[in-house]
Every structure is written in structure tokens, then in C-alpha cells.
């Protein structure tokens with residue numbers, strides 16, 4: 001069977017998008033009926049915080065493209081943003097440092113993503129809620145009763161499995177993190193692992209891992225959509241929740257549960273230092289002339305070639321910068337076991353199976369190998385030219 005002709009292909013794609021749009025409209029109408037009204041008038045809030053209509057429209061275009069949707073979905077993204085505060089969220093915290101919550105909260109000036117996250121309907125968050133003790137537990141029980149199958153459960157932190165989970169007990173009844181996780185996640189409409197600890201165990205699971213900590217799936221068998229990172233980028237949680245509001249389902253993921261729209265490519269594929277990598281221009285040691293010229297950090301341990309994430313695109317701190325831009329290589333924090341295998345090495349990793357999905361990584365490794373041949377040739381030429389310079 002041959003490939004469909006171009007016109008057939010575009011008709012098929014158009015049909016798929018029409019169906020997707022219908023699904024989106026049906027879901028959002030249903031949501032209108034089932035969920036409490038929006039807590040805030042989002043457009044008013046944008047005005048109050050100095051975000052113009054024009055900036056909001058620009059943001060909807062960027063977010064629609066980031067979610068890999070065509071422009072006809074822009075009005076739906078805008079509508080989903082206006083409904084952001086209607087979806088109840090339960091945020092559980094287990095073995096973690098609260099860095100993911102910090103990443104979610106911190107901003108120096110408001111942009112649309114920050115304002116959205118400010119409006120999120122957090123029904124339970126141990127660090128942020130005013131309630132404590134029995135009252136906090138009553139709040140949690142009320143969400144499970146009032147919104148079964150409708151709320152999003154966000155989990156931050158790894159789960160210690162050692163001693164039957166007794167390394168981590170929370171609340172007046174002393175429930176283990178395993179018990180709480182199973183009870184809440186079983187009633188949620190969607191479960192999101194926020195950060196690499198919830199996704200893969202990360203720092204709490206680093207060698208020697210005395211509490212036998214694991215990611216949520218590893219410890220409980222509950223599948224999570226993983227917003228990996230240490231910490232993860234707040235933009236990635238915003239986009240994922242918007243997708244859920246629009247379609248009533250979480251976005252497609254890779255085999256590690258990370259949404260493809262945010263983690264579908266390697267850091268190395270987006271990196272602004274990539275032309276230097278291709279040209280064989282490397283920082284050889286910290287502070288050398290290559291470092292001053294902003295050359296590639298591969299030889300001083302950048303793990304961008306093994307790491308899947310959109311950091312160079314969305315950046316951090318109100319999109320001002322990201323680690324490689326600031327002068328330090330990527331430490332691979334969106335990958336499983338990065339703390340043991342990648343972060344401490346200030347040199348390229350030798351084990352090419354390390355990092356994300358092996359198939360894609362192997363392709364990456366091959367690509368790296370191909371580039372290295374070119375790079376070596378270029379580096380040789382550069383060295384000859386520099387020798388020539390020295391001799392002048």
C-alpha cells in the first residue's frame with residue numbers, strides 16, 4: 001500500500017483536527033456544568049496585573065504551538081486559561097525538598113503562566129494551606145467526596161518503600177505516603193508527578209538509598225504523567241493542566257511518562273551553544289577563553305545530549321535564563337537516576353545507555369558520533385589555524 005497523496009493526507013489531518021476540536025468543545029461544555037464557577041475573572045486579573053490583551057493573545061499563540069496544536073485551537077486555549085481556577089487540585093508532598101513548590105510559586109513579575117498558577121484552585125497543599133491537623137485532613141476528605149474523578153492530584157516527592165513505607169508518615173492518623181498516595185490517586189481524574197523525585201525517585205532514591213525511596217509508579221504502581229526536572233519548569237505544569245482542561249485527558253507522553261510537547265526533544269537540540277558543538281569549539285576547562293566566548297560545555301560535563309527537556313526554549317526565572325546560558329552545563333535533571341549517573345560528572349558520560357529513552361538516546365548517540373567526526377575534522381583545522389596564528 002502506497003503513502004496517501006498530499007491532498008488525501010491533508011484531508012485526513014483536517015478531519016482529525018475537526019474531531020479533536022469537537023471533543024474539546026464537548027468536554028469544556030461538560031466542565032461548565034460540573035465544576036464550581038471560576039474563582040476569579042481571569043481577564044480582570046490580567047488587567048490588574050498589567051498584562052495587556054495583546055500579550056495574552058501572544059501567549060495563547062505560543063502556548064497553542066507549544067502544545068503542538070494548530071492555530072484554530074487558540075480560542076480554546078484562551079477559554080481553558082479562563083477556566084484554570086475551576087479545576088480542584090490536591091497537591092501531596094512526600095520525600096522532597098519543596099523545591100518543586102518553590103518553582104511553581106516564585107516569580108519576580110507577573111506573566112500569564114504565573115497569573116494562571118496564582119489562580120489554581122489548590123484545595124490541599126501541606127506547605128501553603130492555612131489549615132493544619134484535623135482541619136487539613138477534613139479538607140482533603142471533602143475534595144475526595146465532592147469531586148471524585150474531577151480533581152487533579154499533583155504529587156511532589158519520592159515514596160519511601162522501606163519498613164513498609166513507615167519512614168514517612170503524615171497527619172494525625174500516621175498514614176504512610178503509600179497509603180495516602182493510593183487513597184487520593186484512586187479518586188483523582190488525573191495524577192501528575194511534579195518533579196523528578198515523584199517521577200523517578202531522584203535525590204531521595206540516590207545511592208545508598210537507605211529508605212528504599214522510589215518514584216510514585218515504582219512504589220505504588222500508579223501511573224503518573226511526569227513533569228520531570230529538579231526543579232521542573234512551571235510552564236510545563238501550566239501547559240499540561242491547560243491540556244487537561246481542554247480535552248479531559250492528559251497529553252501524550254514518552255515511555256517515561258513525560259509529556260511529549262515539553263520533553264520530546266533533547267536539550268542539545270534546542271541549545272544556543274549548539275553551533276559551537278558542531279564547530280568543535282569547546283570549553284576545555286572552567287574559566288578558559290572558550291568559556292569566555294560562550295563555547296559548548298560538552299567537555300566540562302554538559303549532559304544536554306542525553307537529556308530530554310525544553311529548558312532552552314522556556315528557560316527559568318521569568319524566561320530570563322537557564323543553566324547552559326548562565327555558563328554551567330546541563331546536569332540531566334529530567335532523566336532517571338541523574339543524581340547518581342550524570343550530575344557529579346564534570347565530563348561526558350561513558351555509558352551511552354544513560355539518559356531518557358534508549359532508542360532515542362541511541363539515535364542521539366549515533367548523531368553525536370556523526371557530529372563528532374565532523375567536529376574532530378573541524379577541530380583539527382581550527383588547531384592548525386591557531387598554530388598558524390601563534391607562528392605569525
Ligand code: SF4
Nearest residue numbers: 271274296297302304
Ligand atoms: S553539549 Fe550542552 S552546551 Fe553543548 S550544545 Fe549540547 S546542550 Fe549545549
